Amino acid sequence: MVIVKRKELSLAEKLYLPEVVRGLSVTFRKMFEKPITRQYPEEPLEKTEVTRGQPRLVVKEDDSIACVSCGLCEAACPAYAITIDGGETDRAIEREPKRFDIDMLRCILCGFCEEACPKDAIFMSDELELADYSREALIYNIEKLKRPQAALQQRIDYVKKINTRWQTPSST
Amino acid sequence: MANALFYLMAAGAVAAALGVVLAKSPIQCVLSLLASFFCLATIYLLAGFQFLAAAQILVYAGAIMVLFLFVIMLLNLGNPSSKDGAEDGLFRRKGAFLSVIVAAATMAAGAMAVTADGLAPATQPMPEHGIDTINGLAGEMFGRYLLPFEAISILLLATAVAVVVLAKRDRKDAGKGS
Amino acid sequence: MIEWSVLLAWIVKATVIYLGLVNVGALMTLAERKFSAWMQYRIGPNRVGPFGLLQPLADGVKFIFKEELMPAGANKMLFRFAPVIAALPSMMTIAVIPFTTKDVVLGGWNIGTFSIVNLDIGVLYILALGGLSVYGLIIGGWASNSKYSLLGGLRASAQMISYELTLILTILAVVVMAGSLDLQQIALSQNKVTDWNIWYQPLAFLMFVVATFAETNRHPFDFAECEPELVAGFHTEYSSMKFALFFIGEYSAMTVMACLTTTLFLGGPSVPFLEDPHWALQIAAFLAKAGFFLFLFIWVRWTLPRFRFDQLMALGWKVFLPLALLNLLATGVVKSLV
Numbered sequence: 001m002v003i004v005k006r007k008e009l010s011l012a013e014k015l016y017l018p019e020v021v022r023g024l025s026v027t028f029r030k031m032f033e034k035p036i037t038r039q040y041p042e043e044p045l046e047k048t049e050v051t052r053g054q055p056r057l058v059v060k061e062d063d064s065i066a067c068v069s070c071g072l073c074e075a076a077c078p079a080y081a082i083t084i085d086g087g088e089t090d091r092a093i094e095r096e097p098k099r100f101d102i103d104m105l106r107c108i109l110c111g112f113c114e115e116a117c118p119k120d121a122i123f124m125s126d127e128l129e130l131a132d133y134s135r136e137a138l139i140y141n142i143e144k145l146k147r148p149q150a151a152l153q154q155r156i157d158y159v160k161k162i163n164t165r166w167q168t169p170s171s172t
Numbered sequence: 173m174a175n176a177l178f179y180l181m182a183a184g185a186v187a188a189a190l191g192v193v194l195a196k197s198p199i200q201c202v203l204s205l206l207a208s209f210f211c212l213a214t215i216y217l218l219a220g221f222q223f224l225a226a227a228q229i230l231v232y233a234g235a236i237m238v239l240f241l242f243v244i245m246l247l248n249l250g251n252p253s254s255k256d257g258a259e260d261g262l263f264r265r266k267g268a269f270l271s272v273i274v275a276a277a278t279m280a281a282g283a284m285a286v287t288a289d290g291l292a293p294a295t296q297p298m299p300e301h302g303i304d305t306i307n308g309l310a311g312e313m314f315g316r317y318l319l320p321f322e323a324i325s326i327l328l329l330a331t332a333v334a335v336v337v338l339a340k341r342d343r344k345d346a347g348k349g350s
Numbered sequence: 351m352i353e354w355s356v357l358l359a360w361i362v363k364a365t366v367i368y369l370g371l372v373n374v375g376a377l378m379t380l381a382e383r384k385f386s387a388w389m390q391y392r393i394g395p396n397r398v399g400p401f402g403l404l405q406p407l408a409d410g411v412k413f414i415f416k417e418e419l420m421p422a423g424a425n426k427m428l429f430r431f432a433p434v435i436a437a438l439p440s441m442m443t444i445a446v447i448p449f450t451t452k453d454v455v456l457g458g459w460n461i462g463t464f465s466i467v468n469l470d471i472g473v474l475y476i477l478a479l480g481g482l483s484v485y486g487l488i489i490g491g492w493a494s495n496s497k498y499s500l501l502g503g504l505r506a507s508a509q510m511i512s513y514e515l516t517l518i519l520t521i522l523a524v525v526v527m528a529g530s531l532d533l534q535q536i537a538l539s540q541n542k543v544t545d546w547n548i549w550y551q552p553l554a555f556l557m558f559v560v561a562t563f564a565e566t567n568r569h570p571f572d573f574a575e576c577e578p579e580l581v582a583g584f585h586t587e588y589s590s591m592k593f594a595l596f597f598i599g600e601y602s603a604m605t606v607m608a609c610l611t612t613t614l615f616l617g618g619p620s621v622p623f624l625e626d627p628h629w630a631l632q633i634a635a636f637l638a639k640a641g642f643f644l645f646l647f648i649w650v651r652w653t654l655p656r657f658r659f660d661q662l663m664a665l666g667w668k669v670f671l672p673l674a675l676l677n678l679l680a681t682g683v684v685k686s687l688v
Contacts, residue, residue, distance in 0.1 A: 017556075020650075020653075020654065023653045023654060024649060024650065024653050026653070027389045027649065027652060027653040028649070030388075030389050030390070030391065031385070031388040031389050032388075033391060034391070035387070035388070035391050035392050035393045036391045036392075037391070037392050037393045039393070199492060203428075203489070206485070222469065222470060222471050223470075223471050223474065226471050226474035226475055226477075226478045227474065227478075229478040229479070229481075229482070230474060230477050230478035230481060233478075233481075233482060234477070234478055234481030234482060234514065235481065235511060235514060238481075238484060238485070238488070238507045238510060238511055239507075239511055241485075241488050241492075241507060242488075242504060242507040242508055242511070245488070245492060245500060245503065245504050245507075246504060306470060306471060306531055
């Protein structure tokens with residue numbers, strides 16, 4: 001056990017007044033220092049390559065998305081935010097999602113869907129703002145989730161870069 | 173106008189005073205007393221006694237009544253319980269009887285004063301200096317009425333000392349008892 | 351019968367002074383937030399109007415549209431009445447503050463000195479009415495039927511009684527100096543800067559200023575509200591404009607106390623080094639001095655931590671009361687010898 005001895009106050013400190021004046025002088029000086037407030041909507045946070053915003057579906061050059069509705073992201077999602085219904089198409093890769101919903105009110109921006117995706121179809125964008133007038137409007141469907149590849153390129157490059165550490169040197 | 177206000181305030185003072193004795197909750201009693209003080213202060217003002225009115229509000233309404241409220245709230249006095257009704261009833265009857273006597277005596281004294289002085293105090297000529305100003309009041313108080321003034325001061329001082337002594341003894345007794 | 355021009359002058363003065371009081375109260379809410387922001391490296395409200403100047407207006411609109419709540423078991427009549435009692439007396443006290451000692455002349459029309467009334471007992475009037483606003487807090491606290499509110503009201507009453515003594519005794523020292531209870535006379539007696547009471551009564555000045563902080567329930571003595579212990583004290587249960595009225599009362603009381611400090615200790619409208627200043631200059635000087643004390647209220651609030659309640663009581667009864675009595679005695683002795 002540590003016994004802390006209380007400091008004996010000097011007379012000036014007991015009178016309280018000199019200390020009050022000292023405190024007042026400190027706050028007065030601080031009034032003229034530069035504020036550190038960030039005026040948020042006008043001065044948004046800087047977006048770097050590690051910014052992990054809401055998940056978005058990448059739209060490739062040929063206007064299609066890479067998703068084959070395998071359901072891995074749906075299974076990986078810890079918040080049960082993703083709902084996928086699969087369907088068939090005539091493309092070479094025969095499956096595509098008929099329905100791909102992410103409930104943005106449930107999404108916790110963890111990025112597990114991005115890691116789980118075997119087709120590089122879903123990536124975390126740098127979009128962070130989320131506001132609407134109803135809960136329904138915040139359940140995003142495919143159309144709302146689609147983003148051109150250019151908009152997500154920074155994140156795609158970053159993910160590819162950090163994933164190289166898992167690649168073993170090729171032994172073939 | 174002034175006359176109407178006087179009668180209004182007088183009626184208010186009496187009604188509030190009735191409220192003091194008739195209200196069930198102690199807090200309402202105190203607030204009624206407060207209202208009564210205000211009516212009295214207004215009557216003083218109507219009569220031209222500015223200082224008296226201010227002192228009435230400052231001392232009674234501003235300090236003493238706050239203290240009353242404080243004590244009542246601190247002790248958390250609720251409505252009087254009707255457990256020991258028989259004794260309570262007897263006490264009340266005695267109390268009512270005494271109140272009537274005191275009220276009658278006061279009214280008699282007041283009536284005598286009014287018949288001696290005439291009805292409207294504001295039209296009465298003031299004493300030589302006029303005691304509506306502070307200088308006049310101070311002159312009267314510390315000149316002509318110095319002796320009564322000092323006597324009252326000593327009385328109040330004695331009361332204060334007595335209260336302290338009584339309170340102290342109570343505490344000592346309580347300490348011994350436990 | 352009163353002359354029409356006198357009546358008109360009186361109406362003009364009352365309108366100007368009361369509009370000023372209410373606006374100062376509104377601006378003080380903004381100033382409080384701005385200064386506190388600057389002292390903490392922040393910017394403060396800056397969205398409504400230029401530099402956030404219209405923020406009080408937005409707050410007022412918001413207050414009006416807020417839902418009015420009535421706690422269960424509250425004494426309905428007293429609950430509604432309490433904010434009025436809290437706000438009205440402190441607003442009434444501004445009536446006797448002398449903003450000029452010279453007659454104000456507007457284009458040849460003399461409307462007298464710039465105060466609503468000139469009472470023979472101005473100081474007493476302020477003390478008597480100012481002491482009443484505590485009823486608003488006590489009754490509001492009691493009528494809310496909530497333990498936090500009741501404790502807040504209790505504390506307000508105890509604090510008020512304790513510090514009213516110091517307040518009155520320090521004012522008495524000034525009254526002894528000036529030989530009058532008339533604020534106009536007190537201001538006139540300190541016309542020159544060397545005559546200001548602050549030089550002759552530094553101890554009384556200090557105690558008076560501290561007592562005004564306690565009287566107006568401001569930091570570091572805001573035990574009636576005391577957020578960490580009592581939620582919001584006496585106005586915990588209040589909402590909407592009733593809540594706003596408590597604030598108007600508090601800021602009016604602060605304004606009047608700042609004006610009173612100026613009048614009693616800083617010569618009121620006297621302008622330093624000017625023997626016979628213009629009335630407009632007098633008003634400006636008065637407002638500047640009072641403005642400083644208003645700033646002091648804010649400044650101290652955002653500097654000092656809150657006292658403990660027993661410390662407040664000990665300070666009031668064991669330090670300030672004896673000191674104020676001694677100061678009064680010394681003043682009386684010296685005054686009668688000189």
